[in-house]
Amino acid sequence: MIEIPDLAAGGLAAGTxxxxxxxxxxLRSRRHRARQGEEIAALRTHLDGARQEIGRSADxxxxxxxxxxxxRMPAEATRAAHPHIQVPGPLHPELAGTGLGxxxxxxxxxxxxxxxQERKRVDAAARAGMRGATRDIQAGLxxxxxxxxxxxxxxxxxxxxQTLFALDHENEQSLRRAQxxxxxxxxxxxxxxxxxxxxxxxTGGQSRLVGYHRVRIxxxxxxxxxxxxxxxxxxxxxxxxLLDNALRHSAPDTEVTVNLERAHHGVSVxxxxxxxxxxxxxxxxxxxxxxxRDPILLSELGDPPRMGLAAIGQLTRKFDLSVDLSSPxxxxxxxxxxxxKNHLLSRIDPVERPPAASTxxxxxxxxxxxxxxxxxxxxxxxxxxxxxxAAPVAARDxxxxxxxxxxxxxxxxxxxxxxxxxxVPAQAAAEPAAPRVRERTPEEAAAALGALQSGTAAARSALxxxxxxxx
Amino acid sequence: xxxxxxxxxxxxxxxxxxxVARPSRNSLERLSVLTGGEHVxxxxxxxRHALLKALDGGSLTVVETAALLELPVSAVRVLAADLIxxxxxxxxxxxxxxxxxDPDLLKxxxxxxxxxxx
Numbered sequence: 001m002i003e004i005p006d007l008a009a010g011g012l013a014a015g016t017x018x019x020x021x022x023x024x025x026x027l028r029s030r031r032h033r034a035r036q037g038e039e040i041a042a043l044r045t046h047l048d049g050a051r052q053e054i055g056r057s058a059d060x061x062x063x064x065x066x067x068x069x070x071x072r073m074p075a076e077a078t079r080a081a082h083p084h085i086q087v088p089g090p091l092h093p094e095l096a097g098t099g100l101g102x103x104x105x106x107x108x109x110x111x112x113x114x115x116x117q118e119r120k121r122v123d124a125a126a127r128a129g130m131r132g133a134t135r136d137i138q139a140g141l142x143x144x145x146x147x148x149x150x151x152x153x154x155x156x157x158x159x160x161x162q163t164l165f166a167l168d169h170e171n172e173q174s175l176r177r178a179q180x181x182x183x184x185x186x187x188x189x190x191x192x193x194x195x196x197x198x199x200x201x202x203t204g205g206q207s208r209l210v211g212y213h214r215v216r217i218x219x220x221x222x223x224x225x226x227x228x229x230x231x232x233x234x235x236x237x238x239x240x241x242l243l244d245n246a247l248r249h250s251a252p253d254t255e256v257t258v259n260l261e262r263a264h265h266g267v268s269v270x271x272x273x274x275x276x277x278x279x280x281x282x283x284x285x286x287x288x289x290x291x292x293r294d295p296i297l298l299s300e301l302g303d304p305p306r307m308g309l310a311a312i313g314q315l316t317r318k319f320d321l322s323v324d325l326s327s328p329x330x331x332x333x334x335x336x337x338x339x340x341k342n343h344l345l346s347r348i349d350p351v352e353r354p355p356a357a358s359t360x361x362x363x364x365x366x367x368x369x370x371x372x373x374x375x376x377x378x379x380x381x382x383x384x385x386x387x388x389x390a391a392p393v394a395a396r397d398x399x400x401x402x403x404x405x406x407x408x409x410x411x412x413x414x415x416x417x418x419x420x421x422x423x424v425p426a427q428a429a430a431e432p433a434a435p436r437v438r439e440r441t442p443e444e445a446a447a448a449l450g451a452l453q454s455g456t457a458a459a460r461s462a463l464x465x466x467x468x469x470x471x
Numbered sequence: 472x473x474x475x476x477x478x479x480x481x482x483x484x485x486x487x488x489x490x491v492a493r494p495s496r497n498s499l500e501r502l503s504v505l506t507g508g509e510h511v512x513x514x515x516x517x518x519r520h521a522l523l524k525a526l527d528g529g530s531l532t533v534v535e536t537a538a539l540l541e542l543p544v545s546a547v548r549v550l551a552a553d554l555i556x557x558x559x560x561x562x563x564x565x566x567x568x569x570x571x572x573d574p575d576l577l578k579x580x581x582x583x584x585x586x587x588x589x
Contacts, residue, residue: 142479145479146479149480149483149484152484152543152545152546153543153544155545156501156544156545156548157545158492158493158494158497158545158548159492159493161492161493161543161545161546162491162492162493164492165484165485165488165490165491165492166485166490168483168484168485169483169485169490172483191479192478193478193479193481194478196481200481200482201481203481203482203486204481204482204483206486207482207483207485207486212486213489213490232481236481356480356481356482356541357487357517357518357521357522357540357541357542358482358484358486358487358517358518358521359482359517360517361517361520361521442584442587442588445584446581446584446585446588449577449580449581449584450581450585452577452581453577453578453581456574456577456578460574
């Protein structure tokens with residue numbers, strides 16, 4: 001049986017214990033709450049910090065984008081035309097290695113690529129336009145040249161001829177400019193030539209310039225050295241442009257020397273001027289241009305455009321020629337060497353088709369001249385003036401060399417020259433009035449007069465059939 | 472001539488005389504006969520040298536020389552006049568038509584020679 005007081009005591013005790021327990025729990029929870037409050041405060045501070053941080057980097061990012069748009073992209077665009085311009089880096093150099101920095105750089109790269117493509121497209125369009133225009137101009141100038149040359153043949157009046165010569169020269173210069181522009185714009189040289197003597201191509205190039213009087217050509221090639229047909233006009237253009245540079249950059253009282261020489265791999269055309277020469281960077285630029293490896297952009301040729309070197313570059317690349325500007329000239333100026341390789345060379349018989357009269361003759365001794373198949377029959381007959389060789393006379397006059405040319409079926413008779421006097425040098429000295437008289441055999445005299453007679457008779461009968469009085 | 476060029480000439484005519492078309496003398500006509508000397512001096516400009524070589528010590532008319540050199544007559548007149556000034560070439564005026572021999576007379580001479588020969 002449990003006593004009431006015991007029960008009370010027990011209850012009290014239990015109550016006390018409970019109170020303690022509850023008090024402890026309360027205390028603990030209060031402490032916990034305080035700790036959480038602290039944590040929340042700390043997180044809040046942290047959050048504020050992070051917010052500020054994000055705000056700052058957003059500002060920095062915006063500033064970087066604005067910088068990219070306002071500074072770096074225009075600078076990069078300008079640099080495409082003016083390589084000396086510096087493109088500024090990002091505002092915050094620490095971005096360089098990050099993803100953002102790489103992203104910004106790729107924007108610039110994309111811009112560059114797009115710009116380059118657009119430039120090429122615009123340039124190609126400009127070149128196509130120029131090509132069409134210059135082509136027509138060139139054709140017109142060739143027609144003008146034909147007219148001028150026809151007039152030169154037809155009219156002898158000195159004053160008129162003088163004007164015609166001047167016009168022809170002016171026309172050549174215009175033609176040269178139109179042609180060079182067309183070549184730079186990617187066109188073909190515009191004129192098909194036949195196989196020609198190399199010295200003719202060089203002299204032809206010389207004739208297209210204002211200062212052609214100052215050019216001295218020394219031809220050290222064996223006679224008959226020629227260019228295959230498709231290389232003739234390119235070589236003439238290249239020589240003209242190189243000579244133009246040489247004449248332009250040397251004093252008007254100096255000469256420009258051209259030497260044509262045989263090299264192992266072909267023929268070299270060396271052009272020396274006594275001008276001011278080129279600085280190292282100019283030389284490097286010129287060498288790069290004449291090599292023709294880089295594509296040509298009209299916008300890079302300057303204003304006014306410097307077409308000459310660019311045209312040379314186009315031609316050397318297309319026709320497998322090579323031009324070297326790397327060595328200075330012994331005269332102090334620039335030395336330009338054009339090498340025409342063997343596969344572009346050919347041979348023309350210099351007797352059958354001699355080079356033009358104005359071309360400098362070869363300095364090589366004319367050793368094979370004696371064996372030349374020139375109609376050298378020293379006969380004094382009228383029959384000699386026809387295409388048929390006077391065979392009996394030549395046979396009789398055995399002391400005289402005769403290499404007759406192969407009788408050419410469709411060739412017109414051509415009078416070469418009359419009678420060399422070296423058969424009778426002593427007589428010639430003694431009788432200057434009649435140096436070329438040699439005693440004729442009656443057969444020769446008869447042949448001569450017979451030919452004359454038949455010729456006269458033929459002419460007369462022709463006249464008679466026309467019903468005219470021959471007298 | 473077998474070697475006659477068919478295309479457009481590469482070297483224009485004015486280069487032969489250095490752009491001069493007025494001869495130093497006006498006596499040369501198309502049919503004037505040029506006679507070259509034997510001596511061809513060194514150092515002559517190319518076209519003048521070519522003219523002397525074309526004459527080769529013999530005689531040709533101006534127009535024939537022009538055809539041989541493939542130059543206009545006006546250029547050959549300048550070149551020839553220069554060479555005459557240098558004493559390397561002599562020129563003779565063309566034979567006037569009136570002074571040409573009577574073909575009839577020549578024919579009779581020829582007949583006479585044939586008769587002699589037989």
